[in-house]
Amino acid sequence: MKDAESADRSQLVTMGETLASMCSLEPLPLRQASRFDLSIAGAESNVAIGAARLGIRTSWIGRVGDDELGHLIVNKMRGEGLDVRAQFDVDHPTALMLKSRRTSSIQNVDYYRRESAGSHLSTADIDVALISCADVFHVSAITSALSKDARDAVRSAISTAKRAGTQVSIDLNYRSALWSREEAAPEFRFLAGVADFLFCTVSEAQIVAQGDDPVSLARQLAEYGAGQVVVKQGSDGAISWRDGKSSVVKPIPVSAFDEVGAGDAFAAGFLASLIAGGDPDRNLAWAAAIGAWAVSTRGDWEGLPTLDELSDSLRHNQTSDSVVR
Numbered sequence: 001m002k003d004a005e006s007a008d009r010s011q012l013v014t015m016g017e018t019l020a021s022m023c024s025l026e027p028l029p030l031r032q033a034s035r036f037d038l039s040i041a042g043a044e045s046n047v048a049i050g051a052a053r054l055g056i057r058t059s060w061i062g063r064v065g066d067d068e069l070g071h072l073i074v075n076k077m078r079g080e081g082l083d084v085r086a087q088f089d090v091d092h093p094t095a096l097m098l099k100s101r102r103t104s105s106i107q108n109v110d111y112y113r114r115e116s117a118g119s120h121l122s123t124a125d126i127d128v129a130l131i132s133c134a135d136v137f138h139v140s141a142i143t144s145a146l147s148k149d150a151r152d153a154v155r156s157a158i159s160t161a162k163r164a165g166t167q168v169s170i171d172l173n174y175r176s177a178l179w180s181r182e183e184a185a186p187e188f189r190f191l192a193g194v195a196d197f198l199f200c201t202v203s204e205a206q207i208v209a210q211g212d213d214p215v216s217l218a219r220q221l222a223e224y225g226a227g228q229v230v231v232k233q234g235s236d237g238a239i240s241w242r243d244g245k246s247s248v249v250k251p252i253p254v255s256a257f258d259e260v261g262a263g264d265a266f267a268a269g270f271l272a273s274l275i276a277g278g279d280p281d282r283n284l285a286w287a288a289a290i291g292a293w294a295v296s297t298r299g300d301w302e303g304l305p306t307l308d309e310l311s312d313s314l315r316h317n318q319t320s321d322s323v324v325r
């Protein structure tokens with residue numbers, strides 16, 4: 001990691017769209033639901049919050065509308081201790097994600113983000129010094145899918161990071177509402193070529209690689225140039241490919257409550273461990289642990305643990321004792 005230990009330097013910088021999120025509280029068709037939680041969601045801000053809870057100094061770059069939801073987003077993120085580099089866009093609204101529980105086991109997610117403030121992210125919003133001083137810059141391909149300007153911003157931020165020796169972390173995070181698999185493919189190839197750390201699911205890997213064996217998919221993605229590739233397999237754990245070798249990440253068994261946000265939590269755990277000086281095994285162990293916390297709590301990020309809670313949970317997992325007294 002970088003030497004510059006100045007207290008105001010961000011160790012992790014993320015960039016993307018954060019949306020207001022409304023989440024229905026009962027398993028009902030949305031039109032019948034009457035009780036909702038109002039919160040915020042967004043792949044990169046989920047990662048940012050997850051890492052900040054684990055003690056990492058973290059910044060988020062993005063745009064929100066100059067509306068109540070935009071101010072809600074900024075307030076919530078600041079409340080989580082993030083350094084928020086938000087532009088308030090007076091011409092475009094904050095995006096909205098509607099999350100509903102159709103049954104106790106089926107969740108639906110709908111997005112209202114066309115022409116949103118976040119999708120107007122551009123190279124002008126990038127803080128070169130902030131990214132250059134960080135240890136890691138993290139972004140997901142959702143940001144690349146938002147608009148041509150946002151895609152240019154992602155590419156420019158990555159070039160800035162590369163020039164400065166800031167490691168680049170990318171989650172392929174495919175969103176079918178934003179682009180087709182064919183449209184995503186060239187950008188996925190580019191991102192796989194520049195990532196020091198690349199996270200994806202089997203289905204996302206298959207956009208640019210062949211077959212269904214996760215080890216082979218990870219190897220093919222590494223051939224584009226990625227340093228370490230982690231293919232997530234939900235409750236089956238994950239596999240990692242690094243330096244020409246694969247390793248298995250065992251899942252932590254939990255009863256699933258809300259799976260949305262688990263991938264972001266996984267990346268947050270990995271990056272927090274990496275930045276705090278973890279070795280490759282610990283980075284993956286923290287990733288799996290934080291992913292398990294996300295799945296077994298409500299909300300995309302609200303239930304993520306602090307460093308003390310993580311340490312306790314790793315101890316409890318070893319003893320299989322789930323009662324904290």
Ligand code: KDG
Binds near residue numbers: 041043175260262300
């Ligand atoms: O799945 C968790 C995130 O990705 C979510 O909070 C936001 O789905 C999202 C999106 O497309 O930005």
